[in-house]
Amino acid sequence: MTTRRDALKLTGFGAGALAFGAGSASAYAHSTTVSHGAGEAYRPGEPGRDYRPVETPNGSTLPYTVKGGVKVFHLIAEEVEHEFAPGLTGLCWGYNGDVHGPTIEAVEGDRVRIYVTNRLIAPTTVHWHGVILNSGMDGVGGLSQRAIRPGETFVYEWTFRQHGTFMYHSHHDEMTQMGMGLMGMIVVHPRRLAEPLPDRDFALQLSTWMIRPGARRPDPNEMSDFNILTINGKAYPGTAPLIARTGQRVRIRLGNLSAMHHHPIHLHGYAFEEVMTDGGVIPKSARRPETTTLVPTGATRTLEFIANNPGDWAMHCHMTHHVMNQMGHGIPNMIGVEASGFDARVTSLLPAYMTMGQDGMGEMGSHIGSGHMRAPANSLPMVGAEGPHDYITMGGMFTILKVRDGITSYGDPGWYRDPLGMARPATAEELSRDGINARTGPAAPEHPMPGMSAEHEH
Numbered sequence: 001m002t003t004r005r006d007a008l009k010l011t012g013f014g015a016g017a018l019a020f021g022a023g024s025a026s027a028y029a030h031s032t033t034v035s036h037g038a039g040e041a042y043r044p045g046e047p048g049r050d051y052r053p054v055e056t057p058n059g060s061t062l063p064y065t066v067k068g069g070v071k072v073f074h075l076i077a078e079e080v081e082h083e084f085a086p087g088l089t090g091l092c093w094g095y096n097g098d099v100h101g102p103t104i105e106a107v108e109g110d111r112v113r114i115y116v117t118n119r120l121i122a123p124t125t126v127h128w129h130g131v132i133l134n135s136g137m138d139g140v141g142g143l144s145q146r147a148i149r150p151g152e153t154f155v156y157e158w159t160f161r162q163h164g165t166f167m168y169h170s171h172h173d174e175m176t177q178m179g180m181g182l183m184g185m186i187v188v189h190p191r192r193l194a195e196p197l198p199d200r201d202f203a204l205q206l207s208t209w210m211i212r213p214g215a216r217r218p219d220p221n222e223m224s225d226f227n228i229l230t231i232n233g234k235a236y237p238g239t240a241p242l243i244a245r246t247g248q249r250v251r252i253r254l255g256n257l258s259a260m261h262h263h264p265i266h267l268h269g270y271a272f273e274e275v276m277t278d279g280g281v282i283p284k285s286a287r288r289p290e291t292t293t294l295v296p297t298g299a300t301r302t303l304e305f306i307a308n309n310p311g312d313w314a315m316h317c318h319m320t321h322h323v324m325n326q327m328g329h330g331i332p333n334m335i336g337v338e339a340s341g342f343d344a345r346v347t348s349l350l351p352a353y354m355t356m357g358q359d360g361m362g363e364m365g366s367h368i369g370s371g372h373m374r375a376p377a378n379s380l381p382m383v384g385a386e387g388p389h390d391y392i393t394m395g396g397m398f399t400i401l402k403v404r405d406g407i408t409s410y411g412d413p414g415w416y417r418d419p420l421g422m423a424r425p426a427t428a429e430e431l432s433r434d435g436i437n438a439r440t441g442p443a444a445p446e447h448p449m450p451g452m453s454a455e456h457e458h
């Protein structure tokens, strides 16, 4: 029920925002466009009526109830047995049984009350990253509140004055608690639409973990050697694909809370625009087409594009060590080593012995996948999974955007069969037609490059 007090609160908020806007070109001036006229009743934003809900692949959205016009949420910080990908589980810390926590979704102008119950063995807090609120609700342990002790329930309350993509995370013993998984995404939809509504809207949290092969607990003390790189807590092949129909407007919200790493996220098949950061909407005049966006740790980047190119498109971090799973790092360089004589002698003592890495790491996943090589218990092969045409040699921070014509469901449509053709072995006829000789290499050019001949004339 909407009370006169709610209306007054909102009027007060509107006036405050106006003052901010007048004083500076502040990052949130653009987003404080919620106007509540004197007689206008305040209604908490409703899915379907006020916004199209965001999707959190491999995750969920936090449910709420409405009490006296306020949206009430409940987060429970607790230990969670979490599967990173088939074959690897870890004892992590998360919220409401999930790693990472469920996405908190609201609408600009919504008043929210968030209860946080601590079921961990350690004190904790929750910080609402990027959300503009009063200092006492900021969730920084020691600075803006005392920590929530194990067994206690604290309450946070504020009105969302902005829209965009934000995050939440522990702000107590940050290294340990974020390293154990205590984080999630916040999506706030605009109350009045200034831009076309996306048809598909995805929230993806990027994070990094160190889990030694065979161990079950992430090691939050690690500084450099992160061996599990995740999107929404999953390493490929554990990541769910993003599904869209050809022609739809797709929005991808990326948030990064990795301990030590920024992630350049690259999307195949498209040029997208970066439309928002956690600071606000990027003015149209400042947007530029990109194929890779750097998501710094402690930041969100929101991308949009029209999905007009059907296919199976890789989306992944472009740091090559970030698309490897465990055991891909810190091993001796064996490239080019001829080990067959050595292996023949060792196998007389250790029949299962095999030297690896002479031609790189691409084969390791398939050796393990085929049962030819055994992986340690509770571990992931360094790379990938079986694909439609061959083994996919990427793991970690890798997922697939699947764009299909005319689909009526967002379930996994399977692998793409490209009607326009696929790279394949060249035929002898093609090779001779085009004068290609694999042994001798390119023939002398019929038409020398301009500039080269000019060089010779002098």
Ligand SMILES: [Cu+2]
Pocket (backbone or CB within 6 Å): 261, 262, 263, 264, 317, 318, 319, 322, 397
């Ligand atoms: Cu990365």
